[in-house]
Amino acid sequence: MYFKSITVQTKQYVRIPTVFKHIGAKSTLVNQARSDGIDSLYFYMQSKRLKGDNPHATIETNFGVYREHYIDKAYNKLNSDFFWGYTTSSNNFVLIIFTVPQNVTKVVFDSGFIADENNVFKPLNISSNLKRRDYIIKWSLDYSNELVSKGTSSTCEVFRHLQEYIGGPIQVEDVLKKTNGHVNCLRLYIASQVNWIFIREIGVYVTS
Numbered sequence: 001m002y003f004k005s006i007t008v009q010t011k012q013y014v015r016i017p018t019v020f021k022h023i024g025a026k027s028t029l030v031n032q033a034r035s036d037g038i039d040s041l042y043f044y045m046q047s048k049r050l051k052g053d054n055p056h057a058t059i060e061t062n063f064g065v066y067r068e069h070y071i072d073k074a075y076n077k078l079n080s081d082f083f084w085g086y087t088t089s090s091n092n093f094v095l096i097i098f099t100v101p102q103n104v105t106k107v108v109f110d111s112g113f114i115a116d117e118n119n120v121f122k123p124l125n126i127s128s129n130l131k132r133r134d135y136i137i138k139w140s141l142d143y144s145n146e147l148v149s150k151g152t153s154s155t156c157e158v159f160r161h162l163q164e165y166i167g168g169p170i171q172v173e174d175v176l177k178k179t180n181g182h183v184n185c186l187r188l189y190i191a192s193q194v195n196w197i198f199i200r201e202i203g204v205y206v207t208s
Contacts, residue, residue, distance in 0.1 A: 048077055050110060052203025055102050058153075060095040063197060064088050074199045083199040084134075092197075094188040096204065097154060101145070101182040107162075108203040109170035109188060111136040134198035140164035140189040141172050147184040156185030176207065 059072040063085035071094060073081035094109075112135025141163050144156035162179075163172045170188070186204070190197065 048080065048201055050077075050108055050201050050203030052077060052108065052201075053206045054202070054204050055206055056099040057204075058097040058099075059202075060097070061085070061093060062088055063092050063094075066196075071199070075202045075204075077201075077203075082201065083197075085197050086195055087193045087197070090191065092190045092193060094190070094199075094202075095156075096186040096202075097147070097156065098184055101147075101184050102204075102206045103181040103208065104143070104175045104179065104183045104186070104204060105173075105207050106175060106203075106205040107141060107170070107172045107186060108201075108205075109136065109139075109199055110201040110203070111170065111197065111199045113198055113200070134196045136170060136188075136190055136193065136197060136199075138164075138166045138190070138192045139170055140191070141170070142187045142189065143175075143179050143183050144185040144187070145179070145182055156187070159185070159187055 054075055054077050057075065059075050061071045061083075063071070063083075064087070065071075066084040066086060069082055069084035071083045071085070073079055074083040075096070113133055140161070142159040142161055144159045146156060146158045147154050148157055160179075162175065175183075
């Protein structure tokens, strides 16, 4: 009662709080979905699609890491994270060191994401006239059959060339024919990258 008098209220007001509900790109509520076209950046970025075999390996890179989006998260097909980094030199790389030699058949690096003119993030399967950002521009993929120990860790030496391209997607087929099997390491050289790089997923396919 005292509070009403000091706020010059003549009667008691009762407020009923709003019931909050979450409506995302998909909802458990009937007929509820976002229609404004603005979807969460992470909703689409965290969707793994390649279904690679991705045998056990150590993943290394000399890219800088943005907000704990480490390179191994793009290779780990069991999580929903990705790699987001920035250039640290003119010749950055991603190195995959297999725990045991592998008969690799195909290698795919899914890079970049789509944004419209207002930098609203979109899924990759919509209109291609939208802006693709932070994708790998110029690359070269190499392999090595020679694993050497250095202290408590291992690395590869004597790399051989597999394929290179400028401005195209990274999908290298018929790797087994080019390597004769038993690959210890794969190395992706990335040259002339401008500032940022985004790798949604790495897919390595192998056979017995």
